[in-house]
Amino acid sequence: MDYEEFWDQLQANWDDLMDLALDKISAEKDALWAVTANTPVAGAIYHIINNDELGQTDASRTSETLIDLESFAERCSDYTATLDQMGAIDAAREILNGDDGVDSDIRLITEGLSTWESGTSETFKVEYVETIGQRKANQYEALGNAKTALDYTVKFVDEYRAAVLDLPVQAKKALEAYDLGSYIGLGTAAIAVQIIGLAAKPLAGLVLAEVEKKITELQKREGTGVAGIFEELRKGVQELEKSYDASLEDLDAKVAEQRDAEFWPDFVCSRPSPDGALVEQSGATSGGGHTGGGI
C-alpha cells in the first residue's frame, strides 16, 4: 500500500468510526435527558462530555485524538526514496559481485602478472592482488548490512501503518459492543449524581471547570461511554508512537554497533607505499611506521 492509499484508508476508517460515534452520542444524549428527568443539567452534561472529543463531525476532526493519529500517521511516511536507495545499494553490490564484477578483474590481473618473477613480485601479488577478493567480500557484506537497515525502516513503517489503520477499526468495534445501558448504569449515573449534587447548591455556583474535571475523572475511572472509548484510542496512538520510537532507537543502536565494529584494513584495498616512503622512513626521527604511514 502506497502512502496515498494509506491516507485514504485512514480517512475512510476514521469516517466509519465517526458515523457510529455520532449515533452513539445521540443515544447517550437522549439517555442523559431521561436519567436527569429532562432537567437542563442533562444539557450541561452533554455539552461537557462532547465538547472536547466529539460533538459535530467538523469539530471532531480537530480533536486531540485525530491530531495525534494524523501526526503519527505522518511519521509513517512515504518511503519511495528509501526503496530507491535500496535499489542503488543493490546496483553497487552487483558491480562488486555480479557476473562482470571485481572477480573477473582480479583474474585478469593475476594472469597478467603470472610470468613476473622477482624478489618483490610475490609480495606484490600477495599484498595487492590476492587481498582484493576478501576486501571486496567484506565491502559487499557492509553494503548488505546498510540495505538491511533500510529494509527494516520500510518494514517498520508498513507494520505501524497497519496498526494505525487498525486503531479506528478497533475503536469502532468497541463502540459496536458498547452497551448504552452500562453507560447509563455506571458512568452517566455517577456523573449525573455528581452534577445534581453540585446543582443542589445554587446553580450559579457551578464552576464549569470543576464539573469538567469531575467528569473527566469519572470517564477515566469507568472507561465507559463514547468519550471513554476515544480516550482509549488516544492512548493507543501514544503507545504506538512510543513503540515506534523504541523500534527506531534499537535499529539505530544496531547500525552504530555494526559501523563501529568494522575494522578499516579489512574493508579497504591495499596500496604500496608511495615514492619517497623509504627515504622518509629512514630519515624519520620518531613515530610514523612504514605500514601505518597512510591509508
Place this chain on the structure above:
Amino acid sequence: MVEIDTDEVRRVGRNLYPTLADKYAAAAALIAEGDADGEWPSYRDQIWTYLTTSESHLRNCGEVLVKLADDYDQTEQENAYNIAYPYESTYRNESS
C-alpha cells in the same frame, strides 16, 4: 632469478588496475547520495569511504606497476648501452 615481461606488467598497471578502480568509483557513486534518519547516513558514508579509498589505492597499485616496468626497461636500456659501448678507459689510459 628475475623474469619480467615489462609490456605485460605495464599493461596490467595501465589498463587492468584502472578498470578495476573505475568499478569502485561507479559503486561509490551509486551510494553517494540519499537521506535517512539516525545513524544510517554515517554508516553509509563509512562504506562510501571504503569504496572511494579502494578506488584510489587500486590506481596507486597500477601506477606502481607502470613505474616498475618503466624503471626496469630504463635500467636494461642503460645496461645494454653501457655493455655495448665500452668506456673510454678501455681505449685510452685516463689515469695519465
